[in-house]
Amino acid sequence: MDKQKVIRAALLGYGTVGSGVYALESRLKDEIVKKTGAALEIKKILVRSLGKKREGADPSLFTDRWEDILNDPEIGIVIELMGGIEPARTYVTEALKAGKNVVTANKDLLAEHGGELLDLAVEHGCDLLFEAAVAGAVPIVRALKQSLAGAEITEVSGIVNGTTNYILTKMSEVGMDYGEALELAMKKGYAEADPTADVEGYDAGRKIAIMASIAFNSRVTFSQVYTEGITKITARDIRYARDFGYVIKLLGIAKKEEDGIEVRVHPVLIPEDHPLASVRSSFNAVFIRGDACDEAMFMGRGAGKMPTASAVMGDVLDVMGNMVHSCCGRVGCTCYKNLPVKKEEDAVSRYFLRVQVSDRPGALANIAGVLGNNNVSIAQVYQKRSENGVAELVIITDRVKERDFNDSLTVVKGISVMKEISSVIRVY
Amino acid sequence: MDKQKVIRAALLGYGTVGSGVYALESRLKDEIVKKTGAALEIKKILVRSLGKKREGADPSLFTDRWEDILNDPEIGIVIELMGGIEPARTYVTEALKAGKNVVTANKDLLAEHGGELLDLAVEHGCDLLFEAAVAGAVPIVRALKQSLAGAEITEVSGIVNGTTNYILTKMSEVGMDYGEALELAMKKGYAEADPTADVEGYDAGRKIAIMASIAFNSRVTFSQVYTEGITKITARDIRYARDFGYVIKLLGIAKKEEDGIEVRVHPVLIPEDHPLASVRSSFNAVFIRGDACDEAMFMGRGAGKMPTASAVMGDVLDVMGNMVHSCCGRVGCTCYKNLPVKKEEDAVSRYFLRVQVSDRPGALANIAGVLGNNNVSIAQVYQKRSENGVAELVIITDRVKERDFNDSLTVVKGISVMKEISSVIRVY
Numbered sequence: 001m002d003k004q005k006v007i008r009a010a011l012l013g014y015g016t017v018g019s020g021v022y023a024l025e026s027r028l029k030d031e032i033v034k035k036t037g038a039a040l041e042i043k044k045i046l047v048r049s050l051g052k053k054r055e056g057a058d059p060s061l062f063t064d065r066w067e068d069i070l071n072d073p074e075i076g077i078v079i080e081l082m083g084g085i086e087p088a089r090t091y092v093t094e095a096l097k098a099g100k101n102v103v104t105a106n107k108d109l110l111a112e113h114g115g116e117l118l119d120l121a122v123e124h125g126c127d128l129l130f131e132a133a134v135a136g137a138v139p140i141v142r143a144l145k146q147s148l149a150g151a152e153i154t155e156v157s158g159i160v161n162g163t164t165n166y167i168l169t170k171m172s173e174v175g176m177d178y179g180e181a182l183e184l185a186m187k188k189g190y191a192e193a194d195p196t197a198d199v200e201g202y203d204a205g206r207k208i209a210i211m212a213s214i215a216f217n218s219r220v221t222f223s224q225v226y227t228e229g230i231t232k233i234t235a236r237d238i239r240y241a242r243d244f245g246y247v248i249k250l251l252g253i254a255k256k257e258e259d260g261i262e263v264r265v266h267p268v269l270i271p272e273d274h275p276l277a278s279v280r281s282s283f284n285a286v287f288i289r290g291d292a293c294d295e296a297m298f299m300g301r302g303a304g305k306m307p308t309a310s311a312v313m314g315d316v317l318d319v320m321g322n323m324v325h326s327c328c329g330r331v332g333c334t335c336y337k338n339l340p341v342k343k344e345e346d347a348v349s350r351y352f353l354r355v356q357v358s359d360r361p362g363a364l365a366n367i368a369g370v371l372g373n374n375n376v377s378i379a380q381v382y383q384k385r386s387e388n389g390v391a392e393l394v395i396i397t398d399r400v401k402e403r404d405f406n407d408s409l410t411v412v413k414g415i416s417v418m419k420e421i422s423s424v425i426r427v428y
Numbered sequence: 429m430d431k432q433k434v435i436r437a438a439l440l441g442y443g444t445v446g447s448g449v450y451a452l453e454s455r456l457k458d459e460i461v462k463k464t465g466a467a468l469e470i471k472k473i474l475v476r477s478l479g480k481k482r483e484g485a486d487p488s489l490f491t492d493r494w495e496d497i498l499n500d501p502e503i504g505i506v507i508e509l510m511g512g513i514e515p516a517r518t519y520v521t522e523a524l525k526a527g528k529n530v531v532t533a534n535k536d537l538l539a540e541h542g543g544e545l546l547d548l549a550v551e552h553g554c555d556l557l558f559e560a561a562v563a564g565a566v567p568i569v570r571a572l573k574q575s576l577a578g579a580e581i582t583e584v585s586g587i588v589n590g591t592t593n594y595i596l597t598k599m600s601e602v603g604m605d606y607g608e609a610l611e612l613a614m615k616k617g618y619a620e621a622d623p624t625a626d627v628e629g630y631d632a633g634r635k636i637a638i639m640a641s642i643a644f645n646s647r648v649t650f651s652q653v654y655t656e657g658i659t660k661i662t663a664r665d666i667r668y669a670r671d672f673g674y675v676i677k678l679l680g681i682a683k684k685e686e687d688g689i690e691v692r693v694h695p696v697l698i699p700e701d702h703p704l705a706s707v708r709s710s711f712n713a714v715f716i717r718g719d720a721c722d723e724a725m726f727m728g729r730g731a732g733k734m735p736t737a738s739a740v741m742g743d744v745l746d747v748m749g750n751m752v753h754s755c756c757g758r759v760g761c762t763c764y765k766n767l768p769v770k771k772e773e774d775a776v777s778r779y780f781l782r783v784q785v786s787d788r789p790g791a792l793a794n795i796a797g798v799l800g801n802n803n804v805s806i807a808q809v810y811q812k813r814s815e816n817g818v819a820e821l822v823i824i825t826d827r828v829k830e831r832d833f834n835d836s837l838t839v840v841k842g843i844s845v846m847k848e849i850s851s852v853i854r855v856y
Contacts, residue, residue, distance in 0.1 A: 020720075024578060034645075034764040035577055035762065131575060137579075137720075137721040137722065137724060139570075139571045139574075139576065139724075142570060142571070142574060142575050143567045143570070143571065143575075146570060146742060146745070146746055147570050147739070147742045148565075149741070149742050149745045149746075150456070150737070150738045150739070150742040150744070151738040151741075151742075152456075152459075217462075275706065278706045280701075288728075290738070291734070292565075292734040292735065292737060292741070293728065293735055293738040293739075294729045294732070294734070294735050295711075296566060296567075296728030296729070297726075297727040297728070298726050299703060299725040299726075299727075300716075300721065300722070300723065300724030300725070301721065301722045301723070306720040306721075307721055309578070310576070310578045311578070311721075313577070313578025313720070314574060314575045314576060314577050314578040316578070317574070317577045317578060318574055318577075322755075322758075325755045326755070327753045327755030327758070330749055330750075336462040336463075
């Protein structure tokens with residue numbers, strides 16, 4: 001290049017991540033030219049209202065009109081950081097149709113409409129990159145799409161929600177109960193005022209849908225993901241789990257099996273020597289199993305202003321390199337298969353079951369008999385006698401179809417010695 | 429594409445990894461077309477001698493003449509899996525000059541001549557990819573070059589040699605001594621007949637040189653890496669380390685400091701709650717620290733036939749995608765800075781020091797005094813009385829310049845109560 005090329009981009013949204021991306025762009029100015037062969041200029045920033053005072057960026061950059069960006073032919077990259085389905089979906093669609101490349105951190109959008117948007121990107125010769133949408137600064141999207149493309153991935157499982165991992169870590173390491181740990185997470189800024197999407201596993205569900213789609217080359221949407229949150233986990237479960245050699249984590253699990261894809265989010269007992277077991281606090285980690293690559297794990301900051309901004313910026317630099325070399329739109333949708341997603345009840349799991357029973361001779365035999373009659377075999381059992389005539393029984397089962405386990409649980413509930421089913425948690 | 433595009437490649441070498449790549453290519457035939465838009469054909473395989481009987485590939489593919497490959501205009505990708513500097517350097521150079529893309533797993537070559545070869549690749553518009561050269565199936569090269577390009581990396585440290593990690597794991601978990609563990613590693617195929625390059629840290633040194641070059645955008649060659657192996661580590665050191673809350677690992681460490689790059693390989697005591705501490709057996713892991721991305725870690729199989737072949741194949745697919753879209757040579761040498769590499773003695777470390785002293789009153793005070801006079805302050809100390817008039821003293825120091833520590837050690841050696849300096853190991 002004789003004359004310095006300048007690539008212009010627009011930010012959609014100037015919240016936590018948006019202002020982080022802007023700050024990073026200012027800090028990296030010279031580096032960006034060396035890394036990509038072009039300079040980057042953030043030309044416009046779309047916000048909902050112009051009234052609010054904003055730090056960091058020149059006020060003249062802000063606009064509340066999407067048309068100002070869409071119709072500006074100089075703007076080659078749209079960086080979508082608004083979150084949510086609409087209006088993000090409309091903006092991204094229109095940007096791609098206008099031949100603009102898109103970088104997004106929007107997991108809600110990708111987990112439901114990733115397929116159509118990636119097809120649109122290819123159709124218009126544009127890049128649509130979304131590394132930040134899955135696990136923040138953990139570079140799992142590029143690893144799955146490119147580095148591990150030579151292996152057949154059979155499992156992607158991960159701790160992909162920092163809020164719940166922080167809560168479970170506090171419950172596990174300090175002995176807090178769920179409510180106490182959630183309150184602390186809110187105070188520390190790890191949990192939002194309405195923590196539902198995190199604690200019920202919806203956030204993790206969106207991420208595992210995206211990862212499953214890439215890993216298995218087959219579209220999986222969030223609506224196909226079975227989700228179960230951590231609200232029923234007690235400090236007592238965590239202590240028992242430890243006695244059996246496990247830690248409890250909220251895991252997104254995606255497996256490719258002979259009869260289809262299993263994809264789900266729920267709490268699990270993980271053996272304490274498994275790499276995922278040592279992922280503490282608000283860290284994220286993704287564990288991968290494949291034929292040629294064997295096992296791998298990627299750990300890092302899954303959220304937060306600068307880690308997310310760094311992932312967004314990595315994608316922006318990639319797009320810039322492609323623009324300089326006129327080869328955008330190379331890596332589009334990789335879902336060239338159409339594997340079925342299995343029903344939750346067809347999945348096979350081991351279970352941790354904690355129940356309260358009348359402390360009478362034969363109570364354990366009674367329950368073990370019912371489980372056995374329903375093809376649920378017991379791997380480990382622990383019985384604790386209490387003073388008031390109630391005994392606590394903790395059972396870890398062998399592998400069983402979830403349907404069969406649920407059926408047996410219905411029968412167990414009806415046994416006369418059964419007082420309460422306190423916990424049912426799957427074992428990884 | 430109307431007519432199916434076929435991309436032809438040549439393998440240089442048909443040993444463990446070469447035959448793995450060939451097997452993987454056969455297994456992935458259809459997938460490759462879907463992933464890249466072109467079919468892959470391994471057209472020739474270069475071997476030293478045609479006499480040997482080889483499994484897996486059609487005998488007509490083999491040749492012992494490099495010219496057959498170099499002068500075949502149909503061959504667009506050369507996959508170099510011979511290892512060592514020559515003739516690999518000549519072949520890779522000639523291939524790039526002939527406009528052929530190169531994928532290599534050759535760390536020896538990259539760690540010394542990476543700069544010149546990457547420049548050559550850019551000059552001729554070719555790709556030169558080498559994911560497999562660093563930590564096998566751990567996709568660290570692409571992560572550093574692309575995903576983390578938006579962050580300023582300040583540290584890359586890793587367990588990048590599976591042989592030594594296997595040996596140290598056995599010493600640590602089963603209490604084996606070094607010789608015993610090495611013998612087992614050989615029996616299991618984790619160590620070669622001549623284990624020097626592994627146990628002396630040369631292999632790890634090559635890998636950390638490559639990673640430092642990419643992470644800090646500044647060329648670091650193997651000859652600039654300080655290396656120290658694991659041959660002097662004893663089971664006794666490992667036990668003491670554990671008592672202090674550490675595990676011992678062979679670490680490649682690269683840090684960007686204000687006055688230059690620190691790059692080295694040596695055993696270190698790692699706090700047992702650090703993510704690297706839980707990386708067991710022959711696994712590799714790379715730990716990264718940066719401004720925006722914070723901390724991240726990547727773990728996986730660092731060696732072995734299929735994991736390495738999978739990393740090679742990931743690069744081959746990337747090159748094929750670039751060929752289909754006519755945009756090879758985009759990501760060349762990223763060393764646009766020229767930071768100095770610091771001298772080893774200017775580095776700052778904490779130390780674990782195990783010594784034998786005469787069991788006389790004041791022995792500890794004596795040694796502590798000498799250390800103190802040389803600006804070495806003591807963080808933790810443990811003294812064990814023995815029967816024969818000799819006491820064992822274990823000291824962990826605060827941070828100290830290596831030069832100052834070595835000076836103080838010279839003085840300590842001359843103290844009358846000093847019997848033996850048994851171990852000197854750095855603390856991470």
